Each structure stands twice: as structure tokens, then as C-alpha cells.
Amino acid sequence: MPTATISPLGFPEAVLPESARQLRLDVRDFLDEERARGTVLGRPDSWLAGWDPAFTRRLAERGWVGMALPTEYGGAGRGFLERYVVIEELLAAGAPVSAHWVSDRQAGPSILQHGTEEQRRFFLPRIAAGKCFFSIGMSEKSSGSDLASVRTCAERTADGWRLTGTKMWTGGAHANDYAIVLARTEEAEDKHAGLSQFIVDLRAPGVRIEPIHLMSGEHRFNAFHLEGVHVPEAMLLGQQGDGWKQVTGELAFERSGPERYLSTFPLLVSLLRELDQRAMTAEQLTQVGILTARLHSIRQLSLGVAAALDAGASLDTQAALVKDLGTRLEGALVDSVRSILPTPADPHATPGSHAELLAFALLHSPGYTLRGGTNEILRGIITRGLEQH
Template sequence: MTADDRALAVANLVRFPDPLLPDLAEELRSEVRDFIAEEGARGTVLGRPDSWLSGWDRGFSERLAERGWVGMALPTEFGGSGAGPIARYVVIEELLAAGAPVSAHWVSDRQAGVSILTHGTEEQKRTFLPAIAAGRCFFSIGMSERESGSDLASVQTRAERIEGGWRLNGTKMWTGGAHLNDHAIVLARSSDHEDRHEGLTQFIVDLRAPGVRVEPIRLLTGEHRFNAVHLVDVVVPDNRVLGAEGDGWRQVTGELAFERSGPERFLSTLPVLTSLVRLLASVSTSQHQQSVVGRLVARLISLRAMSLGVASALQAGASPDVQAAIVKDLGTRFEGDLVEQVRAVSPVAPSRSATIGGHAELLAFALLHTPGYTLRGGTNEILRGVITKEVSAR
């Protein structure tokens, strides 16, 4: 391969498809905003940062589902709307920008439902997908472990074959919502191979099954969002194996594109910027303050175009793993940068004791969430390794 050929191959690898919005995008966006206004009037939408992690509200999820806005990527045959990833993108970016409480259904809607649709048996699809689309069945992710971090191939959770099913033993870390959700899709080692990527299998685990113990991992705010999920001789029947035995690595890597590239990777702190702009509109602002806001908005626009490009690729059936990793890396760094830069130019200091929903309190809330931005969904260092490996292979 010539140098020019290699340069072209690398350029194609990191090229983002043109974002394609549906013809009815603006009409849909308007409907979502009306819904958000209704929910705001009833006190459920509070404009919180990081709402896809910290806003668990089963009733809100059910009402959203009644509008057809949960399970939008699922076919009507299984209770979804069949609208596709791009229409879903329009809905969720409005919800995230408003700080709506979407964390109850987030993982189910973003990836668990798609994984079951892609790899599940007919019985699994009939059992779980309609309930997910109705906003009544909630999933957690069982990937990370204490000694593994983002190196998923090193998982130590074991799945042992028994009559009629499997026995799972191990601990999954940073399992969001496991104390509230119904099931987790757990990645476990079902057989040993020289290649660590072989012998991994995914299981649908009932989080209330005997042997499952959920231990809180609290944030700096004291919030209980994450957990260590201990699995001690947990029996999973054969009909709850997701996909083919030993095919877990391929399934997980395909799933990660959905997890890493969505607008939650750069919109979760947007309510803090919105709050700052509202505050600055009522006072005299400096050129520096205006410049900071302008640069943040410019980065936001670029990230949105990249993220929409990945969504377009997913809708077309592609596997944009590298592009998704780039969005996650740049997007989560932007989340933290936004909070720090807003603090630097804010006329008021962050304060946890300030009026709830006011700028000072929102800023304090976002600052205390900052350590998690570049960790969840795979650390940025690991993602840069993924990108480098793929580029080097060209």
C-alpha cells in the first residue's frame, strides 16, 4: 500500500457520514418541547445536569413511552415505533437539553433493547421488547469489573455450565441503576481460551434473583447512582443466554457504538451553560465572557454534527466503532471543560446550599459529577488506544 493509499484509508476510517435528519424532525422537536413544558408544569423536569444518570422517574418514562418516544429504534412488531435511530436522536437531545429525568429507561432504550432485537431469541424479544417500549422494563449494564476497568476482555466473572442453565459468580462494578432496575445484561467468561476475546458470553440476569447482592457506590454528592453487583451462585436458565455462547465479545463491541456516540456524551452539562447564558443576559457582560460562551457553543455544534453522523451510520446498518470512540472521547472532555469554563466566568460561585435549580446550585451539582464524565462508557485513555490501533492497522 502506498503512502497515499494509507492516508486515504485512514481518512475513510475517521470520516463521519453527513447527518441526515428526517423530514418531520422539526415537527417532532416541537411536540417534544410541548411535552417537556407539560412535565415541567407538573414538577418532573427540573433542568438538572447529567439527567440521563441522575434522573430516575418511572412515571416519566411511562408517559414518554405513551407518546411512542421509548423504543423508537424497535420495530412495531415488538411494541416499538419503528421510527429509527435518527428520530430517536431528535427526541433525546431535546430531553437532555431540558434536563429531563430519563435515566430509568435510558440503558434499556439505548442499547439493551437493540441488543435483544439483534441477538435475542424470539421468546426473549416477545418477553422484553414490548415492556421496554412501554417504559416498564429497565436494564443495567454488567460489563465493568474492579480489576478490569475498560479492558473488558479481562473480565473475571465466571459462568459455569449446569443442568438447564448456567451458574454465575463474580462482581460487576459501576452498574448504574442496579438497585432500581429489573435486569442486567452481564458479560461473563464461559470458557477459557488463549485469546481472551474468545469464550465470553452475555446473560440476561434478573437483578432480584437469589444470589444477587447490590452494594451502593455513592458519588461525591452522596447520590446513589452506581453499584457493585455481587453474583454468588446466581442461576441463569438457558433461555436467558443472550446470543450465541462464546460470542459475547463481538456482541459487546457492537453494542458499545450505541453507548459511546449518543448526545448524552456532550449534552449532559448543557443545562449549566444554558443557565449561565440566562444569568449573563440580565447583567453587563465582558468580551471574555462572551468569547467563552461562543467557543463552547462552537464545540457543541461540531460534536452534535459528529454524533448525528454516527447515528446516521447506525441507521444505515454500519458499525462506526472508531467514530463512536472519537465522539465519546471529545464529547466527555467537553462536558468537563464546559463546567470548568462556566465556573471561571460565572458571576456567582457554585454552592450546594443555594436555591435548588438556581445557577449556583446547578454549577455545584455539575462540578461534583465531573470525575465521572471521562470514565463511564470506557475511559478516554482506552478509547484513544482503540482509535490508534485501528488507524495503525491501515
């Protein structure tokens, strides 16, 4: 599927494979077992806040981590659309998937595409087994949306590289094993040139992790300091100087998935349960219908990008559009839920109650349109895509 034949506002038609129906039922059975175990609590933003390595390993035993990785590297050898079905069910249920999220979503595919054979043989089976967890080392204090202005530098040494700098908003760095770090390996007039990616051991000497707490008090993000960290030559990911091209390809995975519109979906489920206990008004039904229609339309766009990935194409502009529409919906959903059924948000209410889930979603809401690229930057990407076309 050559991307040149698809306009920036065009999306391939996504047809789920025949295996998807049974796969969906299998995942739901698994989730029922996990609810009985007490691990699936129906929480919003579970791909960020639901840290449970034991859950990840049980998921991996079913072949549902690293699904799209080839079997020769420990993956399931299944397509992105089948993977889509699995993660859609997990996110809708509010399952605790954050431990393996980055590894499964982008680190694994990036290593598969750009890594050496040695890197593939070492990392990919561990990712698929739910035993190797990655963080993203992109953003910096003054280089969030303007990613190409990163100041973290990598200097050559006799046997590798020395990395110095600080990455911000590095999710899970305090608990994960590795981070894929974008660093400047040479100065260039074009700021998009001279960048490279490295696989950095988060326990290496010179790595210092500083917590960044959310408004809720949760420790999910970090400032990740690299203080002269030695990185072996074998841990350069891809070609030196190709970092920008690799990162932008990686962002297509990060921006287009169902997590970009399903983070607050469990709150909608909670609302429907509350409304089911009382007589709904016509206005309430209308507002629920509008939310459902928006969810369905964005899902179709997101599936279109997954279909392109399945065919070996990458639709960067379409991925940016999905992220822009999806994360705006996430925030709008929280506001609509409050309007449909006015309920005082209470973080101290019974865990899992509507009031507690509403408070959780509200405290996380500032991040919805920031992570993975601000909406303003995404609209710039979309505009450039249209102009180039």
C-alpha cells in the same frame, strides 16, 4: 452503508428527516407540560441522575421509548435520527430519563440484534412501554478499561448456567429489573474469546447489591454480586462465545449519543440566563461562542454515527472519537462557566439556581471521562482503527 468505505476519521453526512422538525416541536410541548408538572428541573447529568419511572411511562405513551424498535415488538419503528432528535431535546432540558436510559439505548437494540425470538417477544414490548429497566453488567474491579479480563464466570448446569463474580459501577441495579452480564464461559488463550452475555434477573436468588455512593452522597452505582446465580438456558443472549463481539457492538450505541456531550448543557443554559440579566463583556461573549462552536461540531460527528446506525452500520472508531471529544468538552464546559461568571458553587443553594446547578455538575464531573471507557482507552481504540485502515 458498508463500513469498509468509510475511513476511521470519516463520518457519514447526517440529514435529519422531514419529520424531525415537527417531532422536535412535539417534544418541546411535552417538556413544557412536564415543567408545569414539576418533573423537568433542568439538571445536568439527567440521564444518570434523573430517575423517574412515571416520567418514563408518560414518555413511552408518546412512543418515545424504544423508538427505533420495530412495531412488531412494541416499538415505534422510527429511525435512529428521529430518536436522536427526541433524546437531544430531553437531555438539553435536563429531563429525568435515567430509569429507561440503558434499556432504550443499548439493551433493546442488543436484544433485537442478538436475542432469540422468545427474548424479543418478552422484553422489547416491556422496554417500549417503559415498564422494564436494564443495567449494564460489564465492568469489574480490575476489569474496567481492560474489559476482556473479566473474571465473572458462568458454569454450565443441567438446565442453564451458574454465574459467580462481582460487577462494579452497575448503575441502577438497586432499582432495575434485569442486567445484561458479560461472563467467561470458557478459558481461551485469546482473552477476547470464551466470553458470553446473559440476561440476569436482578431479583434472583444469589444476587446481592452493594451501594456505591457518589461524592454528592447520591446512590446511583452499585457493586453487583452474583453468588452462584442460576440463569436459565433461555437467558443466554446471542451465541455462546460471541460476548466480546456483541459487547463491542453495544458500546457503539453507548459512546456516540448526545449524552456524551450534553450532560452539562443545562449548566450552559443556566449561565446564559444569568448573563442575560447583566451587560456581557466581549470576553464573555467570545468564551460562550467557543463553547457553542465546540458543541455544534461534536453534535455533527455524533449525528454522523447515528446516521450510520440508521443505515445498519456500526462505526466503533468514530463512536470512540465522539465519546473522547464529547466528555472532554463536558468537563471543559464546567470550567469555562466558572471562568465566564465566577460563582461560588453551593449544593445547599435554592434548587435550580445557578450556584446549585454548578455544584451538582462539579460533583459529577469526575465521571464524565470515565464512564463508557476512559479517554486513554478510547484513544487506543482510535489509534488501532487508524492503523488497521
